Structure formats: C-alpha cells, structure tokens
Amino acid sequence: MNPARKACLTAAGRIWAEQPSLGLLEAANEVRVAVRALRDPAVREVPGIDSIRKWLEDAIAAGELGGPQGVQTRNKSARQRRKT
Numbered sequence: 001m002n003p004a005r006k007a008c009l010t011a012a013g014r015i016w017a018e019q020p021s022l023g024l025l026e027a028a029n030e031v032r033v034a035v036r037a038l039r040d041p042a043v044r045e046v047p048g049i050d051s052i053r054k055w056l057e058d059a060i061a062a063g064e065l066g067g068p069q070g071v072q073t074r075n076k077s078a079r080q081r082r083k084t
Contacts, residue, residue: 003040003043004035004043004044004045004046004047005055007035007038007040007042007043008031008035008047008052008055008056009055009056009059009064009065011030011031011034011035011038012027012028012031012056012059012065013066014034015027015030015031016065016066016068020068020069021068021069022068023068024053024056024057024067024068025049025053027056027068028049028050028052028053028056029049031052031056032046032047032048032049
C-alpha cells in the first residue's frame, strides 16, 4: 500500500473517532494537516485534498474505514432550489 495513503487512512480513523460528525471534505482537510504534521520520511509528498477525499471514499466503500457518522446532506440555497 502507498505509504501516503496508509498514513491518510490512519489519520482519518483517528479524526473520525474524535469527531464523528465531520463530513468527508472537512475530514480530508484535517487528514492533510495531520499527515503534514507527521513529517514521516516514508511520505515524500502529501497529496491534495481531492486525492485524500477519493482515498477516503474508496476505503469506506471497501470497508477498510468507517466513515462519518450520520447522513451528510448538502443544503442548497433557496436560489439554487428555484433553478432546478
């Protein structure tokens, strides 16, 4: 397994254990900060938030990682709802 991916999944597990209500995007941002703070020599380059989010989505779908607690819904503004 890619060392950066492994570090990200480990950090995500810790973050969701402490803050289970964080959504995927917020968690990806927190994971990126946490992995950068590790300064692990095995992780040469910390990936971007989009890559981390994709890894988290894949790990949740594969059952490798428990995701955020509760259903995450995006609320559209009244203006956006009128357009659709």
